[in-house]
Every structure is written in structure tokens, then in C-alpha cells.
Amino acid sequence: MEDAKFRRCHGCDLVVEVAKVAKKQNAHCPRCNTQLYRGNRISLNSDLAIAVAALLLFIPSHFFPMVTIQLFGVMIPATLPSGTITLMSEGFPMLGLLILFCSSIVPFLVCGSVVSAHLALRRKWFTLFRLSVSTIQHLKDWMMLDVFLVSLAIACFKIQDHADIFVGSGLYGLVLLLFVTSLLLTHVSARRYWRAWQRKHQQKIEAPITRPETSIHCEHCHFTQQSGTHCIRCKRPIHSRKPKSIQKTWLYLLTATIFIIPANVLSISILLTNGKRLEDTIFSGVAGLIKTDMYGIAIIIFVASIVVPVAKILGLGYLLLCVQFKRSVFHQQRMAIYSAVKWIGKWSVMDLFVISIMMTLIDRGQILDFTPGLGAVAFGLVVVFTMLAAESFDSRLIWDNYERTDKS
Ligand SMILES: [Zn+2]
Ligand SMILES: [Zn+2]
Numbered sequence: 001m002e003d004a005k006f007r008r009c010h011g012c013d014l015v016v017e018v019a020k021v022a023k024k025q026n027a028h029c030p031r032c033n034t035q036l037y038r039g040n041r042i043s044l045n046s047d048l049a050i051a052v053a054a055l056l057l058f059i060p061s062h063f064f065p066m067v068t069i070q071l072f073g074v075m076i077p078a079t080l081p082s083g084t085i086t087l088m089s090e091g092f093p094m095l096g097l098l099i100l101f102c103s104s105i106v107p108f109l110v111c112g113s114v115v116s117a118h119l120a121l122r123r124k125w126f127t128l129f130r131l132s133v134s135t136i137q138h139l140k141d142w143m144m145l146d147v148f149l150v151s152l153a154i155a156c157f158k159i160q161d162h163a164d165i166f167v168g169s170g171l172y173g174l175v176l177l178l179f180v181t182s183l184l185l186t187h188v189s190a191r192r193y194w195r196a197w198q199r200k201h202q203q204k205i206e207a208p209i210t211r212p213e214t215s216i217h218c219e220h221c222h223f224t225q226q227s228g229t230h231c232i233r234c235k236r237p238i239h240s241r242k243p244k245s246i247q248k249t250w251l252y253l254l255t256a257t258i259f260i261i262p263a264n265v266l267s268i269s270i271l272l273t274n275g276k277r278l279e280d281t282i283f284s285g286v287a288g289l290i291k292t293d294m295y296g297i298a299i300i301i302f303v304a305s306i307v308v309p310v311a312k313i314l315g316l317g318y319l320l321l322c323v324q325f326k327r328s329v330f331h332q333q334r335m336a337i338y339s340a341v342k343w344i345g346k347w348s349v350m351d352l353f354v355i356s357i358m359m360t361l362i363d364r365g366q367i368l369d370f371t372p373g374l375g376a377v378a379f380g381l382v383v384v385f386t387m388l389a390a391e392s393f394d395s396r397l398i399w400d401n402y403e404r405t406d407k408s
Contacts, residue, residue, distance in 0.1 A: 007217065011034025011396070012031050013400075025038075026039065031402070032398075032399065048118045050180060054180040058108060060169060062170070066080060067361070069361050084100040086359070087372075095352065098352075099148070099353060103145055106140075109135055113133070116128055145177065151357055154300065155361065162368060190220070211226075249389050250320060260382050261378075262378040265375070269371070269376065289301065309383070311344075315340070316390060319334055323398060345383075345390055348386070
């Protein structure tokens with residue numbers, strides 16, 4: 001069955017003609033350059049195979065030690081879950097949960113949802129199918145295994161003065177899991193699943209769009225249709241713009257801005273060694289790294305925890321102001337800012353991961369004790385709220401006053 005002739009770009013709402021794309025090629029919006037759809041590289045069944053492989057990899061990556069630390073002559077193995085459980089039981093449940101969520105729960109749910117989407121597709125279970133596809137769609141931005149692994153490397157580098165570190169088999173499992181889940185993310189697409197559903201179970205709804213100018217695009221299943229209150233394919237409420245997008249984005253952004261102050265003023269980590277108490281803020285931590293000649297890590301941490309959150313807040317604030325003041329130039333540039341903000345978002349969580357990993361690795365009671373400070377909690381909130389802000393912003397608002405005379 002053929003697809004519709006027209007669809008709207010989910011990035012800028014431009015009506016574009018649907019053209020066939022060759023394998024391994026992507027179709028991009030001519031106006032905002034958002035990727036509209038991909039030429040099918042692999043079949044849906046390959047998605048399933050990759051997801052099952054990833055699920056199997058959860059066993060070695062989560063239950064075998066990732067690193068073993070030799071501290072004061074004792075060998076201490078550390079697995080990913082045991083680290084986060086230590087963090088939760090020592091008074092930082094939110095931090096522990098955030099790490100467990102981004103590095104284990106989300107990848108597990110995404111892979112599991114691919115499997116359940118296939119099952120539901122075969123058995124015609126609409127509710128499960130819709131739930132699975134939207135889980136994949138909404139959680140994939142929160143998958144942070146890559147950030148976790150980079151953080152683990154930095155943490156190991158920072159504590160190599162205190163202890164000997166040995167790589168465990170769980171780490172290989174984690175690297176493989178990262179590889180397989182990244183492969184899955186580049187292939188999996190909600191649009192394809194919904195098309196498969198439509199082909200299998202509801203062939204009648206493909207009514208041709210007679211008047212593209214009154215059509216509306218469903219952001220859940222990426223189906224362009226004649227305007228109505230609910231999507232005819234996924235049955236969700238349908239809006240031409242995300243409801244209350246500007247208000248919600250401002251709310252999240254202002255909350256993040258408030259928390260960025262304690263995040264930078266309060267100490268983010270506290271190290272107790274031989275009775276001495278060393279407190280570090282984000283900035284003094286970076287300064288300390290420079291003093292000990294770890295320039296590379298100092299730059300990474302500085303960019304990830306100071307430059308990125310501030311740039312995200314300023315960038316989104318600028319976009320919101322432009323929308324509200326109906327600024328009519330530089331649409332492309334503003335779209336680029338929005339894409340950059342979304343893409344870079346998760347990397348700001350890195351310092352938090354580093355601290356948490358260091359804590360679970362070297363927190364050994366009286367002689368050497370390492371805990372996150374209150375600044376770390378505030379910083380975690382900054383990261384979460386800036387990510388929520390980026391998610392609630394509707395990029396189509398940028399283009400609402402775009403004049404066709406500007407270009408093409
Ligand atoms: Zn577009
Ligand atoms: Zn829909």
C-alpha cells in the first residue's frame with residue numbers, strides 16, 4: 001500500500017511532497033533540514049533481533065563486575081547496580097535513581113518495548129502496541145550509557161592515585177551493550193512501526209489528503225491527516241502545536257536557572273582522607289584537575305558541567321523570546337540552536353556520573369570517604385529540568401512567522 005502524497009514536517013510544519021528514498025538514504029525537510037524519514041536499511045525483524053541481543057547483554061553487563069578496585073590490599077568488585085544501590089542507601093536516593101534510570105532502566109525499557117511492539121503487532125494488541133512505540137519514542141533521549149562509560153573512564157583516571165584498578169568482564173559487556181543499543185537507536189523508528197501496524201490491521205484509514213493546507217501532523221505516530229481532535233491512526237489527541245509549549249518550557253527553564261546557583265556555589269563532592277575534609281565545587285574541581293596537570297579531563301568537565309548547562313539555558317531562553325517577539329529572521333540558525341541543545345543535553349550529566357562512580361568505588365569508611373555534596377543534587381535537578389525544557393519546546397513555533405519570500 002502506498003503512503004500519503006503529502007506530509008507535514010514535524011520540525012517546522014512545512015507541507016512536503018513525499019518522495020521515494022533509496023535504501024540507506026534519508027529524506028530531509030527542504031526548509032528546516034529535519035530528518036523526515038529514512039530509506040529502510042534493515043527490516044523490522046532485524047530491529048527485533050538487535051533488541052533481543054541487547055536484552056541478553058544485560059546479564060553480563062549488569063551482574064559481572066565492571067571494574068575491580070584494589071584498595072588497601074583488598075580487591076573490591078563493582079557492578080553497575082551495586083554502585084547505584086550504594087548511592088541510594090547512603091542518603092542520595094535521587095542521584096542513584098537518576099543514574100540507574102539513565103544507564104540501565106531506560107535501555108532495558110527501550111529494548112523490551114521493541115520486543116513487545118513486535119508481539120503486539122503480531123497479535124493485534126493495540127494498547128500494548130501504542131504504549132511500546134511511545135516508550136521507545138519518548139525514552140530514547142534519556143539513554144545515557146555512552147555518558148556513563150565516559151564518566152567511568154574519567155572516574156577511574158581520577159582515582160588511580162588512590163587505588164589500583166582492574167577491568168572486569170562486566171565492562172566489556174557494557175561496551176557491547178552500548179554498541180548494540182546505539183545500533184538499535186539508529187534504526188528504530190516510530191513511523192515505521194505505525195506504518196507496519198496500518199498495513200497489517202487498518203488498511204482503510206489511508207484517506208488521501210485533499211487539502212494539504214488544512215492538514216495536521218500527529219507527533220506521536222507521524223501521520224499527516226485532515227484536521228480533527230484525535231489522530232485517526234494512533235487515536236491520541238492531536239494538536240497543531242504542543243499545548244502550552246511556551247509556558248511549560250519557561251517554567252522548566254526558570255526552575256533550572258534557579259537551581260544552577262546552588263549547583264555552582266555549594267560543594268559537589270566531599271573527600272575525607274586521613275581526617276582531612278576536602279570540599280569541591282564544580283569550579284574548584286576543574287581548577288584542581290588543572291593543578292594536577294589533567295588538562296584533558298579538566299576541559300571535558302568544564303565544558304560538560306559549566307558551558308553546556310549555561311548554553312542550554314541561554315539558547316532555549318533566546319528561542320522562546322524570539323517566538324514571543326515574533327522575530328522573523330534567522331529561522332535556520334534558530335533551528336540549528338534547537339537541534340544542538342537537544343543533542344548536547346545529556347552530556348551535561350557527566351560530572352554527576354563521575355562523582356557518583358567515584359563514590360561507589362572508593363567510599364570505604366574511615367580512611368577514605370567520598371560523598372556527593374548538596375551541590376550535586378542541585379546540579380542533577382538542573383540537568384533534568386533543562387532536558388524537560390528542551391523536550392517541551394515545540395520547534396514548529398520557530399517557523400510560525402516564516403515568510404516564503406525569504407528563501408525558495
Ligand atoms: Zn521542516
Ligand atoms: Zn497519531
